[in-house]
Amino acid sequence: MCLSKTLTLLLYSAVILETAVALTGGNTNNVYSPCSDTKIQRSDGFTFGIAFSSRPSFFLNQTLLLSPCDHRLSLAAINSQFSLFRPKIDEISLLSINTSSFFPDSYGGYMVAFAGRKYAARSPPAFIANSTYIVTSFTLVMEFQKGRLQNFFWKRDGCASCKGNPNFVCLNKQDCAISTPSCKGRGGTVDCSLGIQLAFSGTDKHLAVLNSWYEVENLKQYSLYGLYSNLKSSLTSQFNNFF
Ligand SMILES: *[C@@H]1O[C@H](CO)[C@@H](O)[C@H](O)[C@H]1NC(C)=O
Numbered sequence: 001m002c003l004s005k006t007l008t009l010l011l012y013s014a015v016i017l018e019t020a021v022a023l024t025g026g027n028t029n030n031v032y033s034p035c036s037d038t039k040i041q042r043s044d045g046f047t048f049g050i051a052f053s054s055r056p057s058f059f060l061n062q063t064l065l066l067s068p069c070d071h072r073l074s075l076a077a078i079n080s081q082f083s084l085f086r087p088k089i090d091e092i093s094l095l096s097i098n099t100s101s102f103f104p105d106s107y108g109g110y111m112v113a114f115a116g117r118k119y120a121a122r123s124p125p126a127f128i129a130n131s132t133y134i135v136t137s138f139t140l141v142m143e144f145q146k147g148r149l150q151n152f153f154w155k156r157d158g159c160a161s162c163k164g165n166p167n168f169v170c171l172n173k174q175d176c177a178i179s180t181p182s183c184k185g186r187g188g189t190v191d192c193s194l195g196i197q198l199a200f201s202g203t204d205k206h207l208a209v210l211n212s213w214y215e216v217e218n219l220k221q222y223s224l225y226g227l228y229s230n231l232k233s234s235l236t237s238q239f240n241n242f243f
């Protein structure tokens, strides 16, 4: 397959909604494309992508979940969006995707996190939104072994964080959702921007243990917003009783 062509397609169709750059020195990873392989150490930046599309569009022949970098999916040719992020390894980060002009349900309502080429990793598709409900809070875990990305997965709390809050509905016993018509731009007043909490697990290329994952486990999911005071006011003031 022609990687450069795929990459060009990917990058040209990429809408960089938000870039989490945390390169305060110490970076040794010079791979900036989400469709290339790399090995990381702690303190490196690491580039990955999130593709927004419909659930079936992430599968080949409805069965095989592929990386959005794989040209067989031809995501670039259909109604999809891409975001690129570059968080710092082993640092707890909250990515935010402003939905004031980007309605995930207009692009199929699902997302997949991805990185790598030969060692391609991709998350399962996660439901974000349809015209009825929107899920605004996610935790994405990246698992590395000897510095090589092995896996992305979504960590869910079984709706523990919204239990008893009448603003939320628990979808499929796993996701806290609010009603889409309550969002700004959809007839309501709530800022429905997406917050994606990142965590790292496994080992880096020097076998140093990545453990931001354990820190997340030990914190209540929503309390992490407290670390981001600027975001907190925009993302959470609407759910004050919650924090
Ligand atoms: C997908 O389907 C096409 C046409 O039905 C077939 O030629 C191809 O081998 C299938 N690919 C896989 C990976 O199953």
Ligand SMILES: *[C@@H]1O[C@H](CO)[C@@H](O)[C@H](O)[C@H]1NC(C)=O
Residues within 6 Å of the ligand: 096, 098, 099, 100, 191, 193, 234, 235
């Ligand atoms: C999203 O963008 C709108 C318009 O620029 C802004 O008013 C709002 O505060 C932003 N929301 C977040 C969570 O940053």
Ligand SMILES: *[C@@H]1O[C@H](CO)[C@@H](O)[C@H](O)[C@H]1NC(C)=O
Residues within 6 Å of the ligand: 130, 131, 132, 133, 171
């Ligand atoms: C939206 O998704 C929810 C949860 O999967 C589902 O119950 C509901 O029927 C969907 N609404 C529409 C309009 O597809």
